[in-house]
Each structure stands twice: as C-alpha cells, then as structure tokens.
Amino acid sequence: MIHEYEPEATRRATGEAESSRASRGWWDRNADEYQTEHGAFLGDDRFVWGPEGLDEADAALLGPASGLEGLDVLEIGAGAAQCSRWLAAQGARPVALDLSHRQLQHALRIGGGVPLVEADATALPFADGSFDLACSAYGAVPFVADPVRVMREVRRVLRPGGRWVFSVTHPVRWAFPDEPGPEGLSVAASYFDRTPYVEQDESGRAVYVEHHRTIGDRVRDVVAGGFRLVDLVEPEWPAWNTQEWGGWSPLRGHLIPGTAIFVCERD
Template structure:
C-alpha cells in the first residue's frame, strides 16, 4: 500500500542503500502530464524513494497485513474481497504491490497471489521480506497476463492515483478478470485535493477547486517530471469504472478509528475525524461485454 504523502508527497523504506539523488529540490507545479511522462516519472520516483518509504511506514504496514489506507482499515475486518475462508485457492493480482504486504496476507489465507509493481526497487523489498508468490515488474496499463487469469484484483493506493488515464488500467483489469471476478482498489479521497496536504489545522481550509483536474507535478531544473499525481472527482472515478466494463458494487469511505494516533503525510486523526481521506471502490466484472476503445459513455 503506497499512499502518497504530499501535494508534494515524499514517503519512506526499511533497508537503506547508497543511491544518487537530485542535487536540488524539484519544483512543485500544476500542469498537464500525459500517460508516458507520468509512467516514466513515477517509476523513477518510487525506485529512488522505496527504501525511505519502507523504513518510515514498514512498521504500520507490517510484513503481511492487508490495510486499505492510512486510516488502518484492515481486510481482516472489512472483507471487501470476500470472506477470508473463500479466498483459498483464488488467483489474485495485486497492482502497485510495493513490498507485497497485501499479497503476503493473501497467501496466508490460501490464495495464489501475484504481486505487480512498476518499481523494481519496491519489488526488491518484497523479495527481501520473502513470500511464496511471483513478483512482476510491469506497468499496470499493460498487464502481462492472459485474458481471464484472475478471480480477484486488488490495489491499495497502487497505480491508479498516478496514471494519466485510469481507464487504461481498469480495462486491463477487466480483461484479466474471470467472469464474475472482483476488483477492489483504494485511492486518496478526491475531496482531499481541495485542501492543503497538511495534517494540522492549516489542512482544514479549502485552498483550491475540487473540480480542478490539473495534475500535480514535481519537475527538475529542465522541466522534466520526476513525480506526477492525478486528480479525479468521485464522479470521474465512477464513470471510469462503468465505462471500463466494470460494475460498482460499493464505495467505502473509512472513518478514522480512535486507536490510530499516527500521522501519515496529510493524513492525521485531526483531519480524519472531519473529512474522508480514502475512498475504496468495490467493483465486479460486468458481463455486458467488453467496452469499445472509447468506452460506453462519453468522457
């Protein structure tokens, strides 16, 4: 699970290595960023920041927990993929797996997970922790699997917040799902884009338009993107789902639990008790047939 941490969202990982970092802080801006630029920038960002991310958040995530977001909603209680006893023998694809904590939990329930991530370094952490399941380094917009390979697909803050066209991912998910298969994915709650990404009182006042879909971009001195995050409204997310050949079953907005006193970037008990921080979409493969290239509905 990899929620971003900023509206310039530096995160962190468990086993420091020597690596080269940019000599100057990237410039934060709002500008257009296409599919290829977003993919290239975020692959590089997660490779560079995977170690720091696992160091900072590894304790919260554990080695084999399945949490849907910073609130700490755990699949053990949520059962959004179905009752744990029904996961045994299921083929499951985790997209944006990071160190594959969720896949490790799924394997413990008797499922057959495959952990996919765009970041090679994140998957090195998955390999370090270990697990009896395949690791695949690939872009979620071009899944390297045959049609109908999986019973379930899950993604906890993986891929979808960072891609320029989430429908490319969702249509690929539909393709690899078997009839009746389920997709569950979590993203930053869209309302958060109207507020500063701060955990304290300064993060409680609206600072921008909820309807401004301009991507958040960090770029180097030459204007090349080194991190990109994309905003979709709730309505956009719903349309993305249904025009990709999926059926929306549920939309979960986890409340902040009393036991969780942690801050995670802009997520905090203060903000979590007032505004939602995560949206979890529960979807199933529609049997209406595969959507045409442009989708069933107008964008």
C-alpha cells in the same frame, strides 16, 4: 558545497508516458525511505487499505477470508507485497505486480514466496481471464494519466464475476492543502480542477505525478472500464490510530475523508 535541488511543485498537464516514467523513477528512488518510514504500520503480511488502517481482515471487501482459498488474485501496485502475503496466508494464489524494481526488491527482502512481476498497470502481462480477483491499495490508479486503461486491462485479466477493489486518496482532499495540521482544514483550491499535481526538476522534467479525478470521474472510469460499482467505502479514522502519514492525521481524519475504496465487479 553541493546543494541538492528540491523539485518544484506545480499543477500542469502531463501525459501517459511522462507520468509512467516519473512514477517508476520516484518509487525506485524513494522505496527505501518509504519502507523504513511505513513498514512497521504496513507489517510484512498485513492487508491495509490506507493510512486510516482499515484492515481487509475486518473489512472483507474482497469477500470473506474463508472464501479466498484457492483463488487467483492479482495485486496491482503491490510495493513490497505485504497485501499479497496476507492473501497467501488465507490460501489464495496471489501475484504481486509493481512498476518499481526497487519496491519489488523489498518484497524479495521480506520473502514469503509470492510471485513478483515488474510491469505497468496499463499493459498487464497476463492472458485474458487469468484471475478471480484483483486489488490495489493506493497503487497505480492515482498515478496514471488514463485510468480507464487500467480498468480495461484489469477487466481483461479477470474471469467473469471477478471482483476488483482499489483504494485512492479521497478526491475531496484535492481541495485542501496536503497538511496534517489545522492548515489542512481550509479549502485552498477548486475540487473541480483536474490539472495533475507535478513535481519537476530543474529542466522541467516530471519526477513525480499524481492525477486528480472527482468522485463522479472515478465512477465513470469504473463503468467505462466495464465494471459495475457495488460499493464505495470511505473509512472513518479509528480512535486507536494516532499516527500521521503525510497529509493524513487524526485531526483531519475525524473531520474529512482521506481514502475512497471502490468495490467493483466484472459481469
């Protein structure tokens, strides 16, 4: 009998190239399972900022929906482009970008005619000043070794006055076990330990990488990237949401934040 090797979870240093390679491979391998498990929650044309279920239709973090018509919008880490389809339904002109070829195949499967681009967020293949808005719901930012490179690339492709809104796992969650039950409510690690979380194969090659930044680090990254932070949203867990999503759950969500959304503007 052949036993499939379970990746080893560890905390260790990892660079930009290894992180990018691991992310592309992980999402290509796991896109089918991800879309099967979470597709109903995400919808085909819904803009959800995170597991809490905060909807852009209600939050208007990119601005009023009525003001999106005719705007060029870049979605980074778009997955199957659900958010981009919602933007298109408001009259915007979205472009959905993702590192994973398999995720973009799911975008094609769902359809909707949104332009799709396969590329790394640290090297956006667009001319300066191509977009009015940029957004990312849990895409790219947590998975890159140098998030300031992403910030600077986003600033470059935005027009003056452009807004950049992105969501990530709330940094405080890194101090707690990634468990949805009571065991996920006790501090188990230092919040200040920035060592990346890595899953690696038998040869020590990273197959999944996620990078931890404190709230202060994220703010400094935004500023270093040339943006002004205008809001930091920490969604509360709504009563209607009874689902668990990995370490996110109603139990934890009612007690500690799970998502941080950074609303930034380019001067």
